[in-house]
Structures are given as structure tokens and as C-alpha cells.
Amino acid sequence: MVKKIDVPASGKPFKNNANYCVGTGRMGLALQQEYVEHLKLVQETLHFRYIRGHGLFCDDMGIYREYGMDGKTSTFYNFTYLDRVIDTYLENNIRPFLELGFMPEKLKTGEQTIFYWKGNVTPPSSYEKWAELIINTLNHLIDRYGREEVITWPIEVWNEPNIQFWAGTMEEYFKLYEYSAKAVKSVDERIQVGGPAICGIDTERWLRSFFEFCIEKNMPLDFITRHCYTANEPTNRGHYIYHTMMEPTRMIDELKETRKIMADYPQIANMPLHITEFNSSYVPLCPVHDTVFNAAYVARILSEAGEYADSYSYWTFSDVFEEMDVPKSVFHGGFGLVALNSIKKPTFYTFEFFSKAGNEMLYRDDNLIVTKGDDRYVIIGWNWHDMRDGKTAPDKDYVLTIPSIGKQAILIKKEVGGSHANPMQTWSNMGKPRTLNKEQLKILKASAEPLQTDSKLFEQNGIYEVEVKIPCNYLCMLEIIPVKDETETYLGYDPNEFYGLK
Template sequence: MIKKVSIPISGKTFKNNANYCVGTGRMALALQKEYIDHLEVVQNAIHFRYIRGHGIFSDDFGIYREYEIDGKTSIFYNFTYLDRVMDTYLENGIRPFIELGFMPEKLKTGEQTVFYWKGNVTPPVSYEKWADLISNTLTHLIERYGRDEVITWPIEVWNEPNIIFWAGTMEEYFKLYKYSAEAVKSVDPRIQVGGPSICGIDTEHWLRSFFEHCIDNNLPLDFITRHCYTANEPTQNGHYMHHTLNKPTHMVEELKETRRIMSDYPQIAALPLHITEFNSSYFPICPVHDTDFHAAYIARILSEAGEYADSYSYWTFSDVFEEWDVPKSVFHGGFGLVALNSIKKPTFYAFEFFSNAGSELLYRDENLIVTKNDEKYVIIGWNFHDLRDHKTSSDVSYVLSLPSIGKQALIIKKDVGGANANPMKTWSNMGKPRSLSKEQLKILKASSEPLQTDAKLIEQNGNYEVEVTIPCNHLCMLEITPVNDMTDTYLGYEPDEFYGI
């Protein structure tokens, strides 16, 4: 079935926050060359504004140190790696969205850790020392990068305290939040601080309790954070985790729920809502992350999430990531938009396409948006399809009538899916090599690029007629720009007549 749509001449603001923030693994990964290579790849194409990761206070970053001399304990703050990483971020046009965590070895109260790299998740032995660690770190950053710069860096207190990433109680997290937020504001009251950074477990209880605690105790709270994943319970099979997935609109419903809860509190209702992690699966060993299906699936979320959230940070930009051990192969189910060896995955293009979208939204449905920016149309379409739910698949087809922006226009289409921009499929055709030769890497990088086609559009009765067909598990972007046709200035240029082309 072909859907015929007449696009209006004007629309509403497209609330598109797709490139506001992106996630990374622990911050010490930014000391690796390949990580920096991947950051350059995403920044050249997508231009994320902020980056958020774990472990700023973990021992592999080396900030908090204690030494005993003559029976007296002295505290020393070592900012060598912090400076190196922040320099890297700023040189690549991206600012930190700082997550305060995890616990330094010398401040821990227990042995509970998470991940391959053993981030300690216990409360501090001294909340005063924890607060001093925060204030001294921020003061150093201001001295190095300037106050006007650092006050633009949002700060989130901890990561997912409602599950295994916090060994304390809810009340202990609230205490951690109080000391942390007040330490931030003591450095500069203009620095924005927020939480509670929960994932989707016991959501309403945690949010309401947190809001009421902050209101009752007059605590600083500039924005709300939470995480969203759309996967159901996992099944482990060998080296991999697999899930069934909810529809992508499951995340949109979670955002609506969060806004509904926030609206019950006048002091909270208008605050920004930042989704500081989102994805489908919450395991970095789930093959769905590498597929063309996933690009179309995530595109559906990007098309609407901005109506309810001020940012939604994809977890993560790179497969340089070690939560579940060192990656075992180039495609291993990692979270990243970029696979090892700087190979772009299909989902990379969901973010690139949305970063190019116009600021004016003219049309949106379950498979397509039409946007406009100045004198240019950007159309993004997607068609995700899980064959386990429906044994047959079908294309999604449109005929769009768009108001003309010139007598003649160029339409460029980029297509992702199937044989295009689908390097995992090429890797499978190669026999899934564990290590890549130079020739294999060259082939995979070439296979990761979208198919680009173009055509001429001629105005008819003040409109363009554009046909868009989106095959199963494909993602596409069409850009329409007016053309100043100078053909008549090329005297005698008639290759079609003389050469039959």
C-alpha cells in the first residue's frame, strides 16, 4: 500500500535533541588511541555537544590519593589523567556531562564492585572527604579551563543507585546527593547539578521519594536524570546475551510517565529531563546493536523523544568499552555507534541523519518525518521489522507532495540496510574473522557506507512529487535543495545527443 501525503508549507518546531549528548564507558578509556579515533569519527559527522561516562573518581583515573607520613594522613589530588581526557574532549568539540562516581579505594566502605574493571559502588567512609574531592576537582577544572567554560558542564550525582551500582540504601543515596550537590554549588552556584540517575526499576517510588527529599530539604536540583532501555529479560547463550525487545515507543511512554510524575511537583515540573543513558539492550554483548534492524528501531525513538526529554544520550558512541571484559572481535554486540577499527555501524547513521534534520517539523508518523531548514527539506524514513513477531515483511511506501522551493531541485537519498552500510553482514560473509587483515578492514570500511543516489526534481503546479520506499529494516535520508540551473551557459554541451548517454 502506498501512502499519499500532502506536506504543509509550514509546521512546528522539531524538538530534536539527538546530538545533545552521547555516552561512553569509563572515562579512562579516553586514554586509548582507538577511542580518540572513534571520537573524531562521530564528531566529524554527528557533532555531539556533551559526553557522559563512568569512573571519574575510580582509581584507574587516579585523582584521589592518600599518603601517610610520620603517622599523619595527607590527601593529594592527582589531575594528570583528568586533564589529558578533558583536553581530548574539548579539542574534539565536545564537553563533559560529568557523572560523579565511583568510589575511590581510600574512601570506600566495602568491597562491592561492578564490571570487569571493578568500579567500587559503596558509600564513602567520610562524606566530608567525598565533598572535598568534588569541590577540589571542580576548582581545578575552573583554574585550567576557565569559569565561563566549566559552568556549562552539567553534573549528575552517581549512576543507577536503584540497582547494583549503589551498595547503600535509598536514604544513603539521598545523603550522597546532598553532600555532592552542595559541594558543586559551593564552587559556583551556576553549575547545574541533578539526579537521581535511576534505571527503569521501581521508577515512580524512587522519583517521588527523591523529589520530596530535595523539596523538603531545600537541596539544589537543576535537572532530572534517568535511564531508558527497551529490552526484556535477557537469555545468555555462550558469549552473548539476547533479548526480546519492546516496541521503541516503550521508551516514549517511559518519558511520558516521568513527565507525568514531575508535573505533580510545581518545583520540579518545568525542570529539564535528561536521559543520560538509553539503548535497546543493556548488555554490551548483544548482537542486536550491530544490525541494520537496530538503526531503524532507534530512528523511531529519535523521531519523538525530544517532545518529552531535553536530551537522550545513546549508550555508547564507541565499542572501545570493557564492562564485560575486552571485546572479543570487531562485531561482538557492543553498544557503540562505531565498531572496533573505526567501522561505522548502521545505527551511526540514525544519529548522523537526525543531526542533519531541519528545525521545522512538517510531518511525522510511525515511519517518516519531513523537516525543513531554511530552503532545504530533510526527510528521514525507517522500517524496522522483527520477523519473530511477523513472519513476513513488507516495504513502506509514500508519495509525498511538497511545496516547491524552486523550479528545479536536487534530491539526494542515502540508504542504510540490507547490502548497504551493513558491515556486520559483510563480516559474516567473510566467515566472522576474530582479527582483521588490512584487506578485510578495507572491505569492511567500504561496506559501512550508505548507498547514495540522486535525481532531478521539477516543480509541477507549485509542488514536488517525491516517491519514498523503505524496505524492511532499512533507514534512509532524503535531502532536497533548490538548484540554480546553469546548463544554458554551456554552449554545445550535448553528450546525450553525441554519445547516447
């Protein structure tokens, strides 16, 4: 069934925050060469403003140290690696969205850890020393990068304290937040700080309790953070963890729910809401992350999330990531937009397409958005379906009538799906090699590019008519750009002599 849409000449602002922030693994990964290569690749096209990850205070970053001499213990703050990491970020035109965590070995109160790299998740042995760690770190950053720069870096207190990322109680997290937020503001009142950085478990109780604590204690609080994942319960099978997915609108519903809870507190209601992690699956061993399905699925989220959230940080930009051990092959279900060996995954293009969207939204439904910028239209379409049911979803067919912005235009279409921008399928066709030789890598990089086609578009009675077909598990972007036809300036031009040129 073809859906006919008369696109209006004007619309409303498109609240598009897709490129505000992106996730990384722990901060120490930025010391690896391939990580830096991936960051450069992403920033050349996607231009994320902020990057947020774990492990600022973990021992692999080496910041907090204690030394004994003559019966006395002295604290030493070592910023050697932190400087390298932040330098790398800034060199690639991205700023840190700092997460305060996890616990340094010398401040821990227990042995509970998370991940392959064993981030300690226990409360500090001294909240005063924890606060001093924050103060000294921020003062160092100001000394090195300048106060006016550092005050633009948001700070989030801890990560998902409502599950196993925090070994303490809710009340102990609130105490950690109090010491942390006050420490931040003691350095400079203008630095923005927030929390509670929860995931979608026991959400309402945690949010209300946190809000009420901050209001009652008059705590510094500049923004609210939480995480959103849309996977059902996992099934473990050897090297993989499999999920079925909820509808992508589940995340939109969670954002609405969060805003509704915030609205009950006048002091909180209008604060920024930052989703500091989101994805389909919440584990880095789920094949969904590497698929064209995921590209189309995430597009539905990006089309509407900005109505409710000030940012939504895709977890993560790179498969240089070690939460569940070192990756076992180029495609292993990792979170990243970029696979190992700098191969772009399908969802990379979801963010590229939305980075090109116009700032005015003219039309939107569950499979299509039409936007307008200063000099062009940008249309993005998607059609996701979990094909494990043995079926394919029908194509989504549209005929759009769009007010013209010039007598003649070029219509450029990029498609992700099928055999285009689907390198995992090519890797499978190769026999799923664990490591790649140079020829295989060249083939895979070529297979990771979208199909691009173009055609001439002429106005008829002040409109363009555009047909859009979106097959199952495809993502597409159409750009309509006015052109000036200079054919008449070519003396002797005869189209019949150009062997089929149109």
C-alpha cells in the same frame, strides 16, 4: 498499500535533541589511541555537544590518593589523567557531562564492585572527604579551563542507584546527593547539578521520593536524569546475551510517565529532563546493537523523544568499552555507534540523518518524518521488524506532495539496510574473523557506507511529488535541495552527445 501525504507548507518546531549528548564507557578509556580515533570520527560528522560516562573517581583515573608519613595521613589529588581526558574532549569539540562516581578505593566502605574493571559502588567512609574531592576536582578544572567554561558542564550525581550500581539504601543515596550537590554549588552556584540517574526499575517510587527529599530539604536541583532501555529479559548463551525488544515507543511512554510524575511537583515540573543513557539492549554483548534493525528502531525514538526530554544520550559512541571484559571480535554486540577498527555501524547513520534534519517539522508518523530547514527539505524514513519470527515486514510506501522551494531541485537519497551500510553482514560473509587483516578491514569499511542515489526533481503546479519506499529493516534519508540550472551557459551543449546523460 501506498500512503499518500499532502505535506503542508508550514508546521511546528522539531524538538530534535539527538546530538546533545552521547555516552562513553569509563572516562579512563579516553587514554587509549583507538578511543580517540573513534571520537574524532564521530565528531567530524555527528557533532555531539556533551559526553557522559562512568568512572571519574575510580582509581584508574588516579585522582584520589592518601599517603602516610610520620603517623599522619595526607590526601593528595592527582589530576594528571583527568587533564588528558578533558583535553581530548575539548580538542574534539565536545564537553563533559560529568557523572560523580564511583568510589575511590581509599573512601570505600565495602567490597561491592561493578563491571570487569571493578568500579566500587559503596557509600563513602567520609561524606566530608567525598565533598572535598568534588570541590577540589571542580576548582582544578576551573583553574585549568576557566570558570566561564566549566560552569557550562552539567553534573550528575552517581549512576543508577536504584539497582546494583549503589550498595547503599535510597536514603544513603539522598545523603550522597546532598553532600555532592552542596559541594558543587559551593564552587559556583551557576554549575548545574541533578539526579537521580535511575534506570527503569521502581521508577515512580524513586522519582517521587527523590523529588520530595529535595523539596523538603531545599536541595540544589537544576535538572532530572534517568535512563531508558527497551529490551526484555536477557538470555545468556556463551559469548552473547540475547534480547527480544519491546516496541520503541516504550521509551516514549517512559518519558511521558516521567513528565507526568514531575508535573505533580510545581518546583520540579518545568525542569530539564536529561536521559543520560538510552539504547535498545542494556548489555554490551547483544547483537542487536550491530544491526540495521537497530538503526531503524532507534530512528523511531529520535523522531519523538525531544517532545518530552531535553536530551537523550545514546549509550555509547564507541565499542572501545570494557564493562564485560575486553571485546572478543570486531562485531561482538557492543553498544557503540562505531565498531572496533573505526567501522561505522548502521545506527551511526541514524544519528547522522537526524543531525541533518530541519528545525521545522511538517509531518510525522510511525515510519516517516518530513522536516524543513533554511534551504532544503530533509525526510527520514524507517521500517523496523524483528525477523526472528521468520517473516519480513511489508515495505512502507509513500507518495508525498510537497510545496516546492524552487523550480528545480536535486533529490539525494541515502539508504541503510540490506547489503548497504551493513558491515556485520559483510563480516559474516567473511567467516566472522576474530581479527582483521588490512584487506578485510578495507572491505568492511567500504561495506559500512550507505547507498547514495540522486535524481532531478521539477515542480509541477507549485509542488514536488516524491515517492518513498522503505523496505523491512531499512533506514533512509532524502534531501531536497533547490538548484540553479546553468545548462544554457555551456556553448554547444547537446544532450544527445553525452552518452545517456539525463
